[in-house]
Amino acid sequence: MELHRKYGLRRVINACGKMTHLGGAIVLPEIAAAAAESMRHFFVLDELQAAAGRAIAASSGAESGCVTACSAAGITLGVAASMTGANLPRVLQLPDTTGLKDRVLIQKGHCVNYGQPVTQAIRLAGARPVELGSVNRCTEEELVEGLSGEGVTAVLHVESFHTVQFGWVPLARVVALAHEHGVPVIVDGAAQDLRLRGLIAAGADLVITSAHKFLCATTGGIVAGRRELVDAVYLQNRGIGRPMKAGKEAIVGAIAGLEYREAEDVDAWTAEQDRRVRRILDRLEPVPGLALGVDPDANGCPFSRARLTPDPGATGHTAASLAEALAEGDPTVVVRAHHTDRGYIWLDAIEMTDDEIDFTCDKVERILTGKSPAS
Numbered sequence: 001m002e003l004h005r006k007y008g009l010r011r012v013i014n015a016c017g018k019m020t021h022l023g024g025a026i027v028l029p030e031i032a033a034a035a036a037e038s039m040r041h042f043f044v045l046d047e048l049q050a051a052a053g054r055a056i057a058a059s060s061g062a063e064s065g066c067v068t069a070c071s072a073a074g075i076t077l078g079v080a081a082s083m084t085g086a087n088l089p090r091v092l093q094l095p096d097t098t099g100l101k102d103r104v105l106i107q108k109g110h111c112v113n114y115g116q117p118v119t120q121a122i123r124l125a126g127a128r129p130v131e132l133g134s135v136n137r138c139t140e141e142e143l144v145e146g147l148s149g150e151g152v153t154a155v156l157h158v159e160s161f162h163t164v165q166f167g168w169v170p171l172a173r174v175v176a177l178a179h180e181h182g183v184p185v186i187v188d189g190a191a192q193d194l195r196l197r198g199l200i201a202a203g204a205d206l207v208i209t210s211a212h213k214f215l216c217a218t219t220g221g222i223v224a225g226r227r228e229l230v231d232a233v234y235l236q237n238r239g240i241g242r243p244m245k246a247g248k249e250a251i252v253g254a255i256a257g258l259e260y261r262e263a264e265d266v267d268a269w270t271a272e273q274d275r276r277v278r279r280i281l282d283r284l285e286p287v288p289g290l291a292l293g294v295d296p297d298a299n300g301c302p303f304s305r306a307r308l309t310p311d312p313g314a315t316g317h318t319a320a321s322l323a324e325a326l327a328e329g330d331p332t333v334v335v336r337a338h339h340t341d342r343g344y345i346w347l348d349a350i351e352m353t354d355d356e357i358d359f360t361c362d363k364v365e366r367i368l369t370g371k372s373p374a375s
Contacts, residue, residue, distance in 0.1 A: 010330040010331060010332050011330055011331035011332070012331060012332055012334060013331050013332070013333045013334070013352065013356045013359065013360055014334060014348075014351040014352065015326075015333055015334060015335045015336065015347045015348055015349070015351075015352060015356075015360055016334045016335055016336045016337075016348055017305075017336055017348035017350055017351065018191060018210075018212075018213035018214055018350065018351070019334075020070075020114075020115060020212075021115070022334060024210070024212030024213060024219060025212055025213055025214070025215075025216045025217075025351065026216065026351060027212075027216055027217060027218060027253070028216045028217075028257075028260060030256065030260055031216060031217050031218070031253055031256040031257050031260060032218075032253075034252050034253065034255070034256035035217075035218045035249040035250075035252055035253040035256065036249075037252075038248045038249050038251075038252035038253075039248070039249055041248075043248050045248065045251070048248060048251050048252070049066050049067065049234060049246075049251060051251075051255060052065060052066060052067050052251050052254060052255050053065045053066055053230065055254075055255045055258045055259065056222055056223075056224045056254075056258065057224070058258075058262070059196070059197070059258040059261060059262055060196045060197050060200050060207070060224040061197050061200045061201060062200045062207070062224035062225050062226075062230075063225070063226055063227040063230070064224075064225070064226075064227040064230040064231070065222060065223055065224040065225070065230055066223050066230055066233055066234045067211070067220050067221065067222060067223070067246040067250055067251045067254045068208075068220065068221035068222075068223060068233070068241070068244055068245070068246055069219075069220065069221060069243075069244045069245060069246055069250070070210065070212075070219060070220065070221045070244075071188070071189075071190040071208050071209060071210045071221040071222075072114075072115075072116065072121055072190075072221070073221055073241070073244035074208035074221035074222070074223045074233070075118065075121040075122070075156070075186070075188050075208055076121045076122070076124045076125050076240075076241075076244065077125070077223070077233045077236045077240075077241045077244060078154075078186045078206045078208060078223065078229070078233055079104055079121070079122050079125040079127050079153070079154060079156070079186065080094055080125040080126075080127075080232075080233075080236050080239075080240060080241070081206075081229050081230075081232035081233040081235070081236060082101075082104075082153045082154035082184055082186065082229070082232075083097060083100045083101060083102055083125065083126070083127060083153045084100070084232060084235075084236075084239075085228070085232050086228065086231050086232045086235055088235065088238065091232075091235050091236060091238060091239040091240075092238070092239050094125060094126050094236075094239055094240045095124070095125060095126030095240060096126060097126040097127065100153070101151045101152060101153040102126065102127045102128055102151060102153055103127070103128050103130050103149065103150075103151045103152045103153060104122045104127045104128065104129050104130065104152075104153060104154050104155070104156050105130050105132055105143070105146045105147065105152060105154070105155045105156070105183075106118070106119070106122070106129055106130070106131060106132065106155070106156045106157075106158075107131075107132050107133055107138040107143075107157075107163075107168050107169065108131040108132060108133050108134055108135050108138060109133070109134075109135050109136060109137075109138060109163055109164030109167065109168050110156070110157065110158040110163045110164075110168070111129075111131060112158055112160060112162040112163055113162075114160070114162065114190065118156070118158060118188060119131075122156065124240075125240065126240075127153065129156075130146060130149075130152075132146050133168070135164060136164050136166065136167045137167040137168070138167065138168045138169055139169070140169055140173060140177060143155075143169050143174065143177055144177055144181075147177060147178060147180075147181040147183055148181065152181070152183050153183070153184075154183060154184050154185070154186050155174055155178045155183055155184070155185045155186070156186050156187075156188060157171055157174050157185055157186070157187050157188070157204070158187075158188045159171065159187055159188065159189045159192050159195070159199065159299065160188070160189075160190070160191065160192075160299065161297075161298030161299050165298070171185075171187065171199070171202050171204065172202055172203070175202060175203035175204060176203070179203070184205035184206065184226075184229060185203070185204050185205050185206075186204070186205065186206045186207075186208070187199050187204040187206065187207045187208065188208055189207050189208060189209045190208065190209060190210050190213070191209070191210060191213050191214070191299065191301075192207075192209050192299060192301070193209040193210065193211075193213060193214050193215050193222065193261075194214050194266075194301045194302065195299070195300060195301065196209055196222075196224060200224055200225070204225065205225050205226050205229055206223060206224070206225035206226070206229050206230070206233070207223075207224050207225060208221055208222070208223050208224075209221070209222050209224075210222070211250070211253060211254040211257055214301070215254070215257035215258065215260075215261060216257060216260075217253040217254050217256060217257030218249055218250050218252075218253030218254070218257075219250060219253075220246050220250035220251070220253060220254045221246075222254055222258075266302060269302075269303075270302045270303055273303040273304065273349065273350060274303075274304065276349035276350075276352065276354075276357060277294055277304055277305065277306050277349055279349075279354065279357050280306040280347055280349060280357055280360075280361060281294070281306060283357070283358065283361035283362075284306075284308070284361050284364060284365070287364065287365050287368055287369065288314060288315075288368075288369070289310060289311040289313075289314025289315040289368060290308060290309070290310050290311070290315065290364075290368055291308075291309040291310075291311070292306065292307065292308060292309075293306075293307040293309070293344075294306060294307065295307050295346065303350065305336065305346040305347065305348045305349070306346065306347040306349065307344050307345075307346055308322070308344060308345050308346070308347060308364070309343055309344040310322050310343075310368060315368040315369075316368075317367065317368055318340070318343070319337070319339070319340040319342075319343050319344050319345050320337070320340040320341075322345060322364070322367060322368070323335050323337040323340055323345050325367045326360070326363060326364065326367065331359075333359075333360050333363060335347055335348075336348050347360065
């Protein structure tokens with residue numbers, strides 16, 4: 001079925017990566033088949049979530065897990081769980097936090113916006129975010145001072161290249177200091193499923209990641225962590241988590257994605273991403289006025305991106321105008337344009353076929369030189 005034609009939508013060449021605003025990821029055939037099969041059946045969802053918990057535990061090393069509507073939902077429900085535990089009357093009380101510990105500590109440099117402010121995800125549970133330090137500096141002393149205050153229910157730690165990358169307390173120390181004060185640590189690792197086992201091993205009490213990014217599954221959030229906190233997260237489905245619950249296709253998709261990952265040769269996957277990046281560099285190397293480079297994933301995931309830095313004097317284009325020109329037309333080419341103010345864009349090839357890489361490189365050359373590659 002030609003959905004783009006049917007609904008009057010532009011086709012998309014995704015040179016940006018695993019981004020929610022583009023629909024997450026292309027769902028792998030094996031995972032799509034499992035999700036499609038689930039839609040032909042009924043399940044006792046508590047049993048299905050228990051099966052997901054076993055799959056998440058096996059894949060992550062956590063005690064348990066569950067599936068939410070998305071990772072943003074998982075953050076809100078993780079915060080809620082830290083306030084209520086498995087106490088149903090407290091679950092039903094939220095977002096009224098009267099009598100509950102409701103302060104969530106977060107380093108100011110971690111107060112990112114991933115489509116919504118992460119502090120809003122905290123407030124949705126009825127909790128109060130408490131920002132520590134300044135944007136580019138938070139010390140252990142400031143974290144300890146915050147932990148020593150009244151009413152602290154959790155620390156939220158964001159693992160993302162969107163955070164300030166210096167001057168803050170790293171996860172291992174956050175966990176150590178928080179646990180000294182009996183406070184759980186919740187990790188927002190939305191695009192960190194490739195690092196899920198390591199984040200759990202670092203001692204985080206809950207780690208939330210997306211099923212629909214590198215796992216290439218249906219849309220959903222994967223919550224992994226200590227059993228009692230995971231149980232409290234799932235219990236929120238009887239309260240404020242009701243609008244954030246996962247359907248059967250999301251749960252089965254997440255399980256299938258985790259099973260696929262367990263059998264996957266990650267080294268071979270990385271080699272394939274390296275090949276795609278090299279194809280981009282080889283295609284664009286002759287373009288005058290365009291500097292090329294390769295940047296590893298800033299989050300520590302095992303792949304790289306191609307960096308394109310146009311010389312405005314030689315090409316007539318800045319990074320921003322190049323990104324805008326690539327986005328025009330049908331298909332639209334959406335690049336990773338987070339750093340246009342620094343003069344460059346990234347081409348993330350993870351979701352690109354070779355034909356799409358060639359189309360994109362041809363378009364870059366045409367924009368920057370005014371010539372067709374064949375001319």
